Amino acid sequence: AQSVTQPDIHITVSEGASLELRCNYSYGATPYLFWYVQSPGQGLQLLLKYFSGDTLVQGIKGFEAEFKRSQSSFNLRKPSVHWSDAAEYFCAVGATDKLIFGTGTRLQVFP
Amino acid sequence: DSGVTQTPKHLITATGQRVTLRCSPRSGDLSVYWYQQSLDQGLQFLIQYYNGEERAKGNILERFSAQQFPDLHSELNLSSLELGDSALYFCASSVAIQGSGYTFGSGTRLTVV
Numbered sequence: 001a002q003s004v005t006q007p008d009i010h011i012t013v014s015e016g017a018s019l020e021l022r023c024n025y026s027y028g029a030t031p032y033l034f035w036y037v038q039s040p041g042q043g044l045q046l047l048l049k050y051f052s053g054d055t056l057v058q059g060i061k062g063f064e065a066e067f068k069r070s071q072s073s074f075n076l077r078k079p080s081v082h083w084s085d086a087a088e089y090f091c092a093v094g095a096t097d098k099l100i101f102g103t104g105t106r107l108q109v110f111p
Numbered sequence: 112d113s114g115v116t117q118t119p120k121h122l123i124t125a126t127g128q129r130v131t132l133r134c135s136p137r138s139g140d141l142s143v144y145w146y147q148q149s150l151d152q153g154l155q156f157l158i159q160y161y162n163g164e165e166r167a168k169g170n171i172l173e174r175f176s177a178q179q180f181p182d183l184h185s186e187l188n189l190s191s192l193e194l195g196d197s198a199l200y201f202c203a204s205s206v207a208i209q210g211s212g213y214t215f216g217s218g219t220r221l222t223v224v
Contacts (some may be wrong), residue, residue, distance in 0.1 A: 042218075043213075043217035043218050046200065046213070049212065090186055097166055098144060098156040098169060099146075099152040104153065
């Protein structure tokens, strides 16, 4: 079955520290992979997406993600976190007719 | 502004009532998707329309229905509302059936009291 797993429900980092949010997927074919961010009370904003080609994908707000087929992973990274990055982050895989989302990782940033 | 417009932003209604949520997709997008986000269920896919036709159904209750009109806007109808239907309802749009890029609206927060 197609699924997305985000093993970390809640992550806390200090401002300026590096960040890695984990995402593992289960999908039979070559996946379309996405990371979205949701601020409190807001909609979902696309950070980046992977369809094919270079496995290191650059996104908005200084985020990047690396697709590793052998590990079925698509982890999100940022070298230096800002307080404004505090939000909920969702990894998703694009199936034939919908997006399948993980359960999300809530990021808290301490000054 | 993502280009996907959802109205209303907030809705408070009583149990047993019926409401209609509206979504206007981004210009040029033919596919519309509806998602429900609740604390216990996370983001759940409800239904997809492509150019006026229903293409896929997810975890949509029989009390819920949707349609996409010739101008491509979509409406999600929720009836016989229960407390558990309280959630954020998102609409997303994409150009193709299998969306290579999904754009989400800001959602409608439904509160059933």
